[in-house]
Amino acid sequence: MTSDRGALKEHFLKRLKYDPAKGRQEFFDPPLYGQGTFGVRVNKKSIAYILCYSFHGKSRRLTLGSYPKMSLADARAKSRHAAQLVEQGVDPGKKKTLELFEYRTSPSVADAVDTYLQWAKTSKKSWKEDERMLKKDFVKSIGDMKLQDVKRRQILALLDDKAKTAPVAANRLQAVVRALFNFCVERDIIEATPLVKMKKIAKETPRERALNKHEIVWFLKRLASPTITVSTRFALLLSLMLAQRSGTxxxxxxxxxxxxxxxWDRSGSFEKNNNPIAIPLSAPVRKILEHLHLLQAVKHKKRGNIEEPSPWVLPGRDRTLHQTQPSLNRAMRRFYDTYVANSELVKSEGLLRIAEGYPRPTAHDLRRTATTHMSGRGLGKDVRGRILNHANLSVDAIYDRYAYFDEKATALNDWHAYLLDLFKEAFGHKNWIKVYGQEAPQVNKSKAKPAEIEPNAPRTIMVGGREVVLSEPKIS
Known part of the structure; x- marks a missing residue:
């Protein structure tokens, strides 16, 4: 029915109620030539704005929205836009159906993350860390939302919440989310990113944490904790000994x-800055590596050679994967938290600085610790830069991975001797292997097959294409 009151007014809509006796009712504005007839439909469940129009000689009806969720002014504007589409030869009803179909088939946040990670696996070294952050902190919160519905305020709320407990991690998450949306814009999955000109969530201050002599003793003692695996122990110890990035x-x-x-010869593809580097292996480091290989060889034999030997020196729980920096940081956090919880032990030993300005040590702090102490023992800037493998774009740095090799070897040998003295201070006259390693299982001679390794016989392993003769597991 057409209203005889002229155009619909807001106060009229407020008084509208469903009358069971009359059933569904419709009220319209006076019809306007070329713009169809705008009105409202009142039924049992809702009041809806509608537009009646003609397209190619056929009557059409379009639902514009519901009252009071949509204002009368917005509904009229939407009606005028629909009338303009009719003039352009576009059926607004069909267009709405198409848009609804595209919306329903558009990707969710979780779908977009999966698509991004498929690309990242072949294009980014850090794709595993991207996956961890996106799945844990982003998909878990808004994974079911349509990607195109994600607003700037929702991302800010998520990042602000993260920054309350982990400000640096919030910045890293922000960078990964930004990369995700930029990727989706480039692939025409969405039209724009909501992170345009978004500043860093938290202010970062460079870490200056380096362990002093007493804290190195504390660290060496905590490495013997039974809560961490042999592989994790030696990963942390080698991070301190070789002054390399713990992830490397x-x-x-x-x-x-x-x-x-x-x-230890590393090609550029495995380096953060793509600089090749050769690290000298001192005698103590080689003995540790030989012991780790021997343990892997014995374990491999016990499995009946069903599995391929691990290509990694420090495999994780899954032997096909290596340890990760987050797992090393978790180990550091665990034995730090356990230690500081025992206030009497902390006070009696007096080894660890626990006060404002001395944050919990991380795996990366071991690299800073090593270079700090080596510098204090006379290590020059040039050699230190070569050991750390900092970015250097000179021709010499790019092509000569063996530059300063003898000087690096001398510095590392001196550093390892110093560490061994501190180790003896903590554990007496024991060696690295006896404290941190585990003795290789003895083979039962009566049941040993001819091809099996006798417990006291010399052992050989293939490392880097060369045969290396190993002594017994108890390496001094």
Whole structure:
């Protein structure tokens, strides 16, 4: 029915109620030529704005929205837009159906993350860390939302909440989410990113944490904790001994080790800054690596050679994967928290600085600790830069991975001797292997097969394509 009151007014809509006796009712504005007839429909469940129009000689009806969720002014504007589409030869009803179909088939946040990670696996070294952050902190919160519905305020709320307990992690998450949306814009999955000109959520201050002599003793003692695995212990110890990034230590491969020459030779593809580097392997480091290989060889034999030997020096729980930096940080956090919880022990030993300005040590702090102490023992800037493998775009740095090799070897040998003195201070005259390693299981001679390794016989392993002779597991 057409209203005889002229155009619909807001006060009229407020008085509208469903009358069971009359059933569904419709009220319209006076019809306008070329713009259809705007009105409202009142039924048992809702009041809806409608537009009646003609398209190619056929009557059409379009639902514009519901009252009072949509204002009368917005509904009229939407009606005028629909009339303009009719003039352009577009059926607004069909257009709405198409848009609704596109919306329903548009990707959710979780779908977009999966698509991004498929690309990242072949394009980014850090894709596993991207996956961890996106799945844990982003998908878990708004994974079911349509990607195109995600607003700037929702992302800010998520990041602000993260920054309350982990400000640096909030910045890292923000960077990954930004990369996700930029990827989706480039692939025409969405039209724009909600992170345009979004500043960093938290202010970052560079870490300056380096362990002093007493704290190194504390660290060496805590490494013996039974709560961490042998692989994790040696990953942390080697991070301190070699002054390399803990993530790089965790991803050490047997194929990159040359025991004959005493070199850990890494190609640029495995480095954060793509600089190649050769790290000298001191005698203590080689003994640790030989012991780790021997343990893996014995375990492999016990499995009946069903599985392929692990290519990693420091495998994780899944032998096909290596340790990760987050797992090393979790180990550091665990034995730090356990230690500081025992206030009497902390007070009696007096080894660890626990006060404002001394945050909990992380795995990366071991690298800073090593270079700080080596510098204090006379290590020059040039050699230190070569050991740390900091970015250097000179021709010499790019092509000569063996530059300053002898100087690096001398500095590391001196540092390892110093560490061994501190180790003896903590554990007496024991060695690294006896404290942190585990003795290789003895083979029962009566049941040993001819091909099995006798417990006291010399052992050989293949490392980096070379045969290396190993002594017994108890390495001094």
């Amino acid at each position: 230590i965790a991803a050490m491969r047997w194929v990159d080790l040359d025991f004959d020459q005493g070199i």
